[in-house]
Amino acid sequence: MTGRTDERRAELAANLARVEQRIAAACEAAGRARDEVTLIVVTKTYPASDVRILSELGVREVAENRDQDAAPKAEACADLLLSWHFVGQLQTNKVRSVVGYADVVHSVDRVRLVEALSAAVMKSDRAGRELGCLVQVALDAESGAQGARGGIAPDAVEGIAEAVTAAPGLRLDGLMTVAPLAGAYAGQSRAAFGRLAEISSCLREMHPAANMVSAGMSADLEEAVAAGATHVRIGSAVLGVRTGLR
Ligand SMILES: *Cc1c(COP(=O)(O)O)cnc(C)c1O
Secondary structure, eight states, rough: OOHHHHHHHHHHHHHHHHHHHHHHHHHHHHHHHHHOOEEEOOTTTTTTTHHHHHHHOOOEEESSHHHHHHHHHHHTTTTTTOEEEOOOOGGGGGGHHHHTTTTTEEEOOOOHHHHHHHHHHHHHSSOOOOOOEEEEEEEOOOTTBBBBTTOOOGGHHHHEEEEHHHHHHHEEEEEEEOOOOOSSSTOHHHHHHHHHHHHHHHHHOTTTTOEEEEOTTTTHHHHHHTTTTTTEEEHHHHHOSSSSOO
């Protein structure tokens, strides 16, 4: 092993420990058990070698937001015991590739995408393995509209949830959101995640098993855990600050 790899491993281990401490403290403050919250490490822009180190450090859930980067990385890490989450805006022409490695797609935000995902799963060699789907909620979107960072307005969630439930090969797991940068919830991540939790309660009246709430990133994981998130998606606090806008 090279000295460089050792250094990176030490850095990732220290960052992971800090994030773990933050999640544990947030759970304690919220009166929640630590095992109610799952850490998903967002490895976008970082190499497969980092994913390998994370796996050795005990990480089991990783996420990516662009198929072009995710597909080769997942292939390079196919020997590892990892669950891959797709969290980026998803074009229907990428769906076939994504269902080849993803276990859960967090960014389901239109019926057309549901149909494409279902068709791709049924044609793939996933051997009866269902694809988990989260409906992405855009808290800054007007009724019926898409959000600037993907997702659908809250009043369209139930329609998409129904479509997922009816689609062969797909499993409705819950909801995802990204704290809005604009609109009434800009800078109000606690309120935004609270609103997501309300929408989740409504969803679970019709779909009791759809209990995943994916919310919270490096900057706002405490607010997400306080509001009831079951999955936090952490990138830069584990891997380092990304250069560029992604
Ligand atoms: C990049 C990304 C994250 C992680 O963001 P950090 O601020 O680096 O923790 C979480 N969710 C989505 C959808 C992302 O694209």
